[in-house]
Amino acid sequence: MAAVVGAQSRTPTSSTARLLQLSDFSYEGAFRLPSGRANGDDFSFGGMPVAFNPDSNSLFIGSRRGGLAEVTIPAPIASSVVTGLPVASYRQPFADPTEGHLSQIASDGVSIDGLLVAGGRLYGTAFVYYDALNTQTVSHYSRSLTLSEPSFTGMYTVGERGKTGFVSGYMATVPPEWQASLGGPAITGQCCIPIVSRTSWGPAAFAWNPANLGAPNPLPATPLLYYTADHPTLGIWAGSSPTYGGTTAMGGVAIISGTRTALFVGRNGTGAFCYGNGTSERQLAGSRGVDGEMYCYDPVSSDKGQHAYPYNYQVWAYDLNDLAAVKAGRKKPWEPKPYGTWPLDLRVPMAVTQIGGVGYDPMRQRLYISQMQADQDGYAYRPLIHVFQIK
DSSP states (O other): OOOOTOOSSOOOOOTOOOOGGGGGGEEEEEOOOOOOBBBOOOOTTTOOEEETTTTTTEEEEEEETTTEEEEEEOOOOSSSSGGGOOOOOOEEEEEOTOOOOOOOOOOOOOOEEEEEEEEEEEEEEEEOOOOOOOOOOOOEEEEETTTOOOEEEEEESSSSSGGGGGGGEEEEEHHHHHHHHHHHSEEOOOSSSSSSSGSSSSOEEEEEGGTTTTTTBBBBOOOEEOOTTTTOOOOOOOOOOOOOTTOOOEEEEEEEEETTTEEEEEEEEEEOOEEEESSOGGGGTTTTOSSBBBEEEETTTOOOOEESSEEEEEEEEEEEEHHHHTTTTTHHHHHHHHSEEEEESSSSSOSOOOEEEEEETTTTEEEEEEEEEEEEEEEEEEEEEEEEEOO
């Protein structure tokens, strides 16, 4: 999630600014990503993370292999026919944004996650997918916007040691008029990754200053929002609700200038929670297989794990006044609740319901949302980028 730190909003906002509603979003359409390889990498099964670059009105988007490329933004078309959508082109070919430094986090199982363009630099996060012992301590880095230029600095600790699983994901900028109330020019967070005990049980947000990354190290981060097993305000992990459950996943966040709304975008299971092996055969649901695990009715996933079919793309909308109250000490980080949870219609139905990332353009008031694996081309499953205009 990205915008320029310190970018001027179009309308002054305050604690009395309006809250966005679902009716304030207009679907503009979508576009495809390039099909060809660039510098030995491509977008097949990619689409995470995403960051808007205001310097060139473009997007940084990640590949499945952990590379990063920059692409143009063509005029979107509102159509469910994928082959009729316009195609972006490369501005910069793929490169490893960490320049081989993911091993500073762990020897394997590490993925890049959030992105942020701030002060003429690119900031990123990375996380250990399955950190059973909660050993990850560093997560953030920065580099030049020129991907081919050796410029990496990191990895660094942001926030408390032991809580890396709360901050090692999506990022967003804070509009200038909210920076004092929230405690910084940007936020960073994480949600819903394995192992659940080391991360937030719902959207998380911590205020920080990217310009100070690395000095000091750890860099302080002010908690604004998070949930834990002791404070499962939005719901329990072994359950399903409109706000949180074991199948909830978060793709990105944007704080919308001219409003007092923070938007988290992801997916949520709306059916009954079940842990076990997914099956498309209804008659097997509730019985146990030869491995002793329960069968869970889920025609889109046969994986062993948590299920709550069917799944929706979803938005969680928070009032910034609630987050400011946490910063001021009037509320605890687990007390705010979303004032709205809205299903998101991306026009192209997909069995795999996953948001890869969110980019936000505060000048044009546009959201760019990556729908993973939505563009099937032979054996390649590239993401689609959907565009929403905010009134």
